[in-house]
Amino acid sequence: MYTSTYVQKLYINPIIQYGAIPVFLDVTIPQYNIDVAQLEEAYTEKTKAVMIAHTLGNPFDIQAVKLFCDRHNLWLIEDNCDALGSTYTMNGITKYTGTWGDIGTSSFYPPHHMTMGEGGAVYTNNPLLNKLILSYRDWGRDCICVSGQDNLCGHRWDGQFGELPKGYDHKYTYSHFGYNLKVTDLQAAIGVEQLKKFPSFIEKRKHNWSKLYEALKDLQDKIILPAPANHSDPSWFGFLISIRPETGLNRNEVIKYIESKNVQTRLLFSGNIIKQPCFDELRSSNLYRVIGNLMNSDFVVNNTFWVGVYPGMTDEMIDYMAQVIKEAIEK
Ligand SMILES: Cc1ncc(COP(=O)(O)O)c(C=O)c1O
Numbered sequence: 001m002y003t004s005t006y007v008q009k010l011y012i013n014p015i016i017q018y019g020a021i022p023v024f025l026d027v028t029i030p031q032y033n034i035d036v037a038q039l040e041e042a043y044t045e046k047t048k049a050v051m052i053a054h055t056l057g058n059p060f061d062i063q064a065v066k067l068f069c070d071r072h073n074l075w076l077i078e079d080n081c082d083a084l085g086s087t088y089t090m091n092g093i094t095k096y097t098g099t100w101g102d103i104g105t106s107s108f109y110p111p112h113h114m115t116m117g118e119g120g121a122v123y124t125n126n127p128l129l130n131k132l133i134l135s136y137r138d139w140g141r142d143c144i145c146v147s148g149q150d151n152l153c154g155h156r157w158d159g160q161f162g163e164l165p166k167g168y169d170h171k172y173t174y175s176h177f178g179y180n181l182k183v184t185d186l187q188a189a190i191g192v193e194q195l196k197k198f199p200s201f202i203e204k205r206k207h208n209w210s211k212l213y214e215a216l217k218d219l220q221d222k223i224i225l226p227a228p229a230n231h232s233d234p235s236w237f238g239f240l241i242s243i244r245p246e247t248g249l250n251r252n253e254v255i256k257y258i259e260s261k262n263v264q265t266r267l268l269f270s271g272n273i274i275k276q277p278c279f280d281e282l283r284s285s286n287l288y289r290v291i292g293n294l295m296n297s298d299f300v301v302n303n304t305f306w307v308g309v310y311p312g313m314t315d316e317m318i319d320y321m322a323q324v325i326k327e328a329i330e331k
Contacts, residue, residue: 011051011053011079011081011105012273015051016282016287016288020048021046021286021287021288021289022288022289023042023047023288023289023290023291024273024274024288024289024290024291024294025038025039025042025291025292026038026291026292026293026294026295026296026297027055027296027297027300028296029224029242029296029299029300030224030225030226030227030240030242031055031058031060031226031227031229032055032056032058032226032240032268032300032304033052033054033055033058033059033060033061033229034052034060034061034065035296036060036061036064036065036068038291038292039064039065039068040068041291041292042289042291043068043072047072047074048074048075049074049075049076049077050065050068050069050074050075050076050077051076051077051078051079052065052077052078052079053078053079053080053081053082053083054078054079054080054082054083054086054097054234055082055240055268056082056083056226056236056237056238056239056240056268056306057082057083057086057205057234057235057236057237057238058083058086058226058227058228058229058232058234058236059083059086059087059088059097059229059232059234060229061229061230062088062090062097062100063090063231066090066100066101069101075101075102075103076100076101076102076103077101077102077103077104077105078097078098078100078101078103078104078105079105080097080098080104080105080106081105081106081107081112081120082112082237082238083097083098083234083235083237084098084106084112084113084114084198084235085113085198085201085202085205085235086232086233086234086235087232087233087235088100088229088231088232088233089231089232090231094233098123099123099125102124102126102129103122103123103124103126103129103133104122104123104124105120105121105122105123106120106121106122106123107120108120108121108187108191108194111237111308112237113198113201113202113205113235113237114191114194114195114197114198114201115190115194116183116187116188116190116191116194117186117187117190118187119183119187119191122137131144132176135175135176135178136176136178136179136181137178137179137180137181137182138178138180138182139174139178139179139180140174140175140176140177140178140179141171141172141173141174141175141178142161142170142173142174142175143156143170143171143173145171150171153170155170156169156170156171157169157170159173161173161175200311201311202235204311204313205235205236205237205309205310205311206234206235206236208236208239208309208310208311208313208318209234209236209239209309211315211318211319211322212239212307212309212318212321212322213225213226213239215318215319215322215323215326216241216322216325216326219326219329219330221244222243222244222247222249222329222330223241223242223243223244223329224241224242224243224244225241226239226240226241236309237309238266238306238307238308238309239306239307239308239309240268240304240305240306241304241305241306241307241325242299242300242303242304243303243304243329244303245302245303247329249329251302251303251304251305254305254328254329255305255328257324257327257328257331258307258324258325258328261324261327263307263320263321263324263325264307264308265305265306265307266305266306266307266308267301267304267305267306268300268304268305268306271297271300271301272294272297272298272300272301274288274290274294275298275301307321307325
């Protein structure tokens with residue numbers, strides 16, 4: 001199971017909890033996505049899947065990753081939580097991120113492109129994976145009847161499963177150790193309304209990102225600006241900035257100044273995740289593997305931050321943000 005180190009503790013947790021071995025690869029800058037040159041080195045016969053996030057909306061090199069997965073017969077899971085609405089073009093076909101792999105995931109936690117308050121979605125076009133996903137969502141049930149439905153398949157009372165007697169109610173037959181991950185009707189109602197506004201959210205996010213880029217592009221001797229992946233049209237989650245170390249500027253001082261002017265900043269989530277305290281007890285174990293020295297992930301930990309491109313921001317607000325960032329860097 002491969003992942004890049006810079007981003008999310010959140011999707012690594014289940015890999016560890018499940019007892020699988022995550023393998024961490026470095027990122028490239030200024031894409032802040034997985035360095036595909038390391039993929040082959042990371043592969044072993046035990047490798048089952050590749051799971052990677054599209055960082056802050058910027059698609060990873062889907063073409064290279066897909067070729068790698070096809071070559072080794074691996075599942076591809078796209079963590080699309082930060083990239084809903086991003087597109088990627090391969091062999092003349094343009095598709096949304098999250099639909100290139102076997103499974104895509106979205107988060108509808110409030111800061112994301114659309115929200116349901118909490119919750120998320122998993123998507124696939126593979127009928128078998130779909131059945132498995134629904135089973136894991138619904139306590140691990142074998143039966144596919146939705147709540148309130150009975151005997152859809154007409155075989156509720158005539159199957160034989162595990163060591164249960166023949167004819168045991170299929171409704172209460174469990175083929176997996178699953179969870180209860182259903183969204184509520186209330187969340188769904190919010191999601192339906194958000195979907196109507198979603199296209200305008202994406203346009204506004206792209207607009208805000210481009211406006212920030214224009215305003216900051218003359219500072220490239222001091223900061224590294226983000227770069228969209230080749231063949232992509234990102235639906236940006238945020239705007240990443242790295243301080244060039246040769247400027248002698250201290251990233252924390254820069255963000256403290258920006259925050260003092262009422263502009264919020266964020267670091268790139270967990271940074272180099274294996275440096276986090278949750279790894280303290282794992283460090284001497286063989287419960288994870290690392291490829292190379294994660295030099296760029298460490299660079300991100302020390303020099304990178306980001307600001308939001310929330311669609312509710314006006315041009316005036318974006319101008320103010322850009323002005324404050326300039327002051328922080330030039331003062
Ligand atoms: C890339 C990425 N993956 C996973 C998650 C986790 O999503 P949730 O908070 O819905 O569990 C997030 C949340 O911010 C995210 O940004």
